[in-house]
Amino acid sequence: MTDSDTITGLLVTALESAWAAIRSHHPDVPEVVLTVGSGSTGGSDLTLGHFAPDRWIRGEYELHELFIGGEGLQRGGADVLGTLLHEAGHGVAVTRGIKDTSRQGRWHNDRYRALGEELGLTLVHHPKIGWSVTTVPDKTRELYKEELEELTFALVAYRRREPDRRGGRKSNNNGMSAACACGRKIRVSPSVFEAGLIYCGNCGGAFDVDGEPGTRDSVHTEFMPLSSH
Structure with a gap:
C-alpha cells in the first residue's frame, strides 16, 4: 500500500x-x-x-x-x-x-x-x-x-x-441579467450584484440571477x- x-x-x-x-x-x-x-x-x-x-x-x-x-x-x-x-x-x-x-x-x-x-x-x-x-x-x-x-x-x-x-480584471460592459419573483428583470454589473442584495420596488423581493432563482438543481x-x- x-x-x-x-x-x-x-x-x-x-x-x-x-x-x-x-x-x-x-x-x-x-x-x-x-x-x-x-x-x-x-x-x-x-x-x-x-x-x-x-x-x-x-x-x-x-x-x-x-x-x-x-x-x-x-x-x-x-x-x-x-x-x-x-x-x-x-x-x-x-x-x-x-x-x-x-x-x-x-x-x-x-x-x-x-x-x-x-x-x-x-x-x-x-x-x-x-x-x-x-x-x-x-x-x-x-x-x-x-x-x-x-x-x-x-x-x-x-x-x-x-x-x-487571472491577470488584470476584465470588464463586462453588458453586465448580467437578474430577475425577481414578480418577473421584473434588470441588468447590473457583476461587482454591483456581488456587493449586496438588490430589492425590487414593486414586490420587495430580492433580485437573483435570471433563470436561477428557486431551482432545485442549484x-x-x-x-x-x-x-x-
Whole structure:
C-alpha cells in the first residue's frame, strides 16, 4: 500500500463516518455520493464544500453529491466537521423543500441560519454570502467526539491552492441579467450584484440571477472569502 492509498483511505473513511453520524442524529440529512477535489480555481474565493442535489445516477435512482475541497483540509478536524454540518444543513433543506440560498447558492438566508443552528452550528452573518460563516461549538464537538478524533487522525495531507492566473480584471460592459419573483428583470454589473442584495420596488423581493432563482438543481456552497478569515 502506497502513502497516497493510505491518505485517501483514511480521509474518505473518516468523512463518510462523520456523515453517517450526522444522519443518525438528523434523519432528514440525505444519503450522498462523497467527492473530494480542488476547491480553488485561481480566484480569490475558496470552496470548502458543496451540496448538489441529484448529480449522480444509480440505475433508476438519483443521488445527491457532497463535495469537500482538498485545500480546506488544512484547517483541521473541527473545521472540516463544520463543513460537513454546513452541507448537511443544505441537505435538510432539499429534503424539506426549503429555499435556503439564492445567487447560485452563494447567499445563505435566514432559513438556512435556522437549519444550521438545528444541526448544531454557530453561524455568523457575512455581508456578501449571508449566514454562511460557521463554527462548531463545544457542545457539538462533544456530540461528535469520536468522529472528530477520526477526522483529526485522517487529515495528514491537504491540497495546494491553485495559483492566481487571472491577470488584470476584465470588464463586462453588458453586465448580467437578474430577475425577481414578480418577473421584473434588470441588468447590473457583476461587482454591483456581488456587493449586496438588490430589492425590487414593486414586490420587495430580492433580485437573483435570471433563470436561477428557486431551482432545485442549484449547488449550495460553503465559501471562504478572503475577508472572512
